[in-house]
Amino acid sequence: MSKLTTLTVLGSTGSIGKSTLDVVARHPDRYRIYALTANQQDGMLLEQCQQFAPKFAVLLDEAAAERLSANLRSAGSATQVLTGVAALEQVSAAAEVDAVMAAIVGAAGLRPTLAAAHAGKKILLANKETLVMAGAVFMDAVRASGSVLLPIDSEHNAIFQSMPHNYGGDLTTSGISKILLTASGGPFRNTPLSELHHVTPEQACAHPNWSMGRKISVDSASMMNKGLEVIEAHWLFNAPADSIQVVVHPQSVIHSLVQYVDGSVLAQLGNPDMRTPIAYGLAYPERIDAGVAPLDLFKIAQLNFVAPDFERFRCLALAYQALRAAGTAPSILNAANEVAVAAFLDRQIPFLAIPRLIEAVLERLPVKAVTAVEDVLTADADARATALELMPSFH
Numbered sequence: 001m002s003k004l005t006t007l008t009v010l011g012s013t014g015s016i017g018k019s020t021l022d023v024v025a026r027h028p029d030r031y032r033i034y035a036l037t038a039n040q041q042d043g044m045l046l047e048q049c050q051q052f053a054p055k056f057a058v059l060l061d062e063a064a065a066e067r068l069s070a071n072l073r074s075a076g077s078a079t080q081v082l083t084g085v086a087a088l089e090q091v092s093a094a095a096e097v098d099a100v101m102a103a104i105v106g107a108a109g110l111r112p113t114l115a116a117a118h119a120g121k122k123i124l125l126a127n128k129e130t131l132v133m134a135g136a137v138f139m140d141a142v143r144a145s146g147s148v149l150l151p152i153d154s155e156h157n158a159i160f161q162s163m164p165h166n167y168g169g170d171l172t173t174s175g176i177s178k179i180l181l182t183a184s185g186g187p188f189r190n191t192p193l194s195e196l197h198h199v200t201p202e203q204a205c206a207h208p209n210w211s212m213g214r215k216i217s218v219d220s221a222s223m224m225n226k227g228l229e230v231i232e233a234h235w236l237f238n239a240p241a242d243s244i245q246v247v248v249h250p251q252s253v254i255h256s257l258v259q260y261v262d263g264s265v266l267a268q269l270g271n272p273d274m275r276t277p278i279a280y281g282l283a284y285p286e287r288i289d290a291g292v293a294p295l296d297l298f299k300i301a302q303l304n305f306v307a308p309d310f311e312r313f314r315c316l317a318l319a320y321q322a323l324r325a326a327g328t329a330p331s332i333l334n335a336a337n338e339v340a341v342a343a344f345l346d347r348q349i350p351f352l353a354i355p356r357l358i359e360a361v362l363e364r365l366p367v368k369a370v371t372a373v374e375d376v377l378t379a380d381a382d383a384r385a386t387a388l389e390l391m392p393s394f395h
Contacts (some may be wrong), residue, residue, distance in 0.1 A: 001351050005282070009101045010112050012036040013044045015213055016103035016126045016152065021048060021280060023290055031064045031282065034264070035091035037112075042068040049079045055096075056080050058087045060108070065278070088112035095117035101152070101249065102127045105215055106338055107380055114373060124281040126152040128228045133331040134375045135235035150281040151236055155181050155229055157277035158235065158255035158268035158343020169238040174303050175308035179239055180257040180265070181229055182249040184310065186221040189250065190277045194313060199351045201344060218341045219315075222354055223308065233328050234323055246316065248306040253295065271295055314355035328369045328379035335383035336361035344368060344390055353394040359395075360387045 007024065011017045017036075023030045033052040038045045040061035046068055049057050057072070057079050065083040072079050082090070085108075092100050092112040098123040102113040109127035116123050116133065118141050125131070130138050142149050151157050154312040159179055167174050187206050188196060205217040219225035226246055233244050247257075255277075257267040270276045271292055281289035310317040315337070322329040336358040343349045349357065361383050370376055 004029075006096055006098045007101065007282075007390050008035040008037075008094070008097050008099075008116075009033065009103065009104035010037050010088065010092065010109060010127075011101075011105065011168065012048055013038040014105060014218075014247060016274060016278070020101050020124075020278050020282075022046070023200055023275050023288075024052070025242060025317060026291055027288060030288070034094065034097050037088055037091065038064075039104075039108070042071075046071050046075075049077060050075060052186055053077070054079055056082055056087075058082045058091055060084065060088075063245040084320045085111055087095055087373075089115035090115040093123070097121060097136040099124060099260060101278075101281075102130065102329050103152075106212060107133060107335065109377075110373070111230045117147050118145055120147050120151070123150040124150050124152050124278070128225070129151070131232045131235045132228050132334045133380060134370070134373055135231070135330070136370055137373050149236075150275050150280050150284055151232070152164060152274075153229060153232065154272070154274060154277050155256040156232060156236055157280060158182075159233065159258055161280070162256070162258040162266040163237070165173040167237075171237070171239055171243055174259050176258055177243075177261045179233055179237060179244045180259060181226065181244060181246050182252070182254055182256050183202055183223060183226040184220065184224060184234070184252045185248040185250055185306070186306075186330070188312075189248065196312075196352050201347065204344070206352060214345055215341055218344060219337070219355075222279055222315040222341075223313035224337050224341075224354075226308075226313075227316045227322075228334065230312055233322050234285055241316035241320055248308050249261075250304055250306075251302075253300055255301060259297075261272055261376035266344065269295055315358065318355060318358055322362065325367050327369050328365075329362065329367045330361055330373060331370075331379040332365050332367075332383040333350065335356060335380040336387045339384050339387035339391070348389065349394045354361045357387060357390060357394050358375075360390050364390070370393045 033054040035056040036054045041179045059193040069081040093115040100116040101124045103126040107129050113130045185241050188337040204221040252272040254267045259265045273292045275290040276292050322333040340354040
């Protein structure tokens with residue numbers, strides 16, 4: 001029997017967090033939940049605490065934390081409720097924790113994920129911003145502590161599975177010529193450009209293949225999510241920008257591919273369900289049932305591939321630009337995008353203003369070197385302030 005793995009789930013009320021708990025519930029003999037965390041969804045967190053009985057529950061919102069604490073007491077639960085970023089760091093680095101699912105969306109996930117890295121935990125990384133904002137700092141922490149880092153994004157997980165098991169961080173010596181990062185193209189892949197001026201948040205969030213949160217859904221529609229994944233792939237696999245190619249694959253069946261110098265291309269295929277990479281990360285190097293139906297190739301019948309349109313998906317071009325600029329550029333890109341997407345979801349700016357606002361922020365702020373996490377947090381704050389300052393001109 002395998003050793004019981006103690007797990008902290010950062011962002012347990014989001015789509016990745018809920019899928020993680022679904023997999024965990026299928027294997028009660030393998031996993032125990034140490035802590036569950038959320039921003040302010042105390043109602044859902046209460047239900048999760050009642051099912052999984054974690055030692056700790058963390059909410060960033062103090063009022064929500066007070067409600068949860070009162071409701072847990074009334075239910076006779078022993079789960080302790082904490083609040084704040086320091087509490088997120090605490091439950092990520094605690095000695096009792098074996099693994100951390102890092103699934104908090106946005107820059108808020110950076111500090112607790114970094115705390116897990118410093119503590120040498122097995123990190124299941126589903127938070128893009130940790131690597132986008134602080135790739136060098138985070139990877140240094142992983143190497144220094146001996147932490148095990150497993151990518152959970154379906155694309156990076158597929159690349160990880162398609163690489164040599166002894167990959168040492170050098171594409172050339174591993175016989176790899178290129179990483180092929182697949183993208184669905186989102187809901188506007190074939191929409192005439194003239195019609196994108198008038199798309200609504202509801203249309204942008206209606207992803208054809210995946211069930212995701214609203215922010216990530218908009219990032220998929222603009223293909224900023226793929227741009228962030230290009231930056232992630234650079235840090236995860238020590239791959240230069242020119243060795244990472246985005247391929248639009250509408251069916252979302254091939255999750256990504258690795259091209260080798262001998263002409264071979266290895267790919268990982270599966271139904272578009274995040275429980276597959278989550279289960280792979282949880283059980284690695286073993287495999288466990290994820291509750292996902294097997295792939296029916298006869299039903300799929302065909303697989304299509306198209307080069308990305310960088311005019312249609314300007315955000316993808318900006319991400320490549322930020323990766324090549326290095327330093328704080330990716331942090332600026334990410335922060336400006338978070339502000340722009342939030343404004344679009346609040347109907348303050350149109351969809352096509354998202355890349356224009358991001359580009360304006362990148363042009364306004366100088367790129368600086370990154371030597372510590374404080375450098376990226378400063379760049380993040382400056383970019384958010386600048387985006388808010390410039391936003392009225394993009395209404």
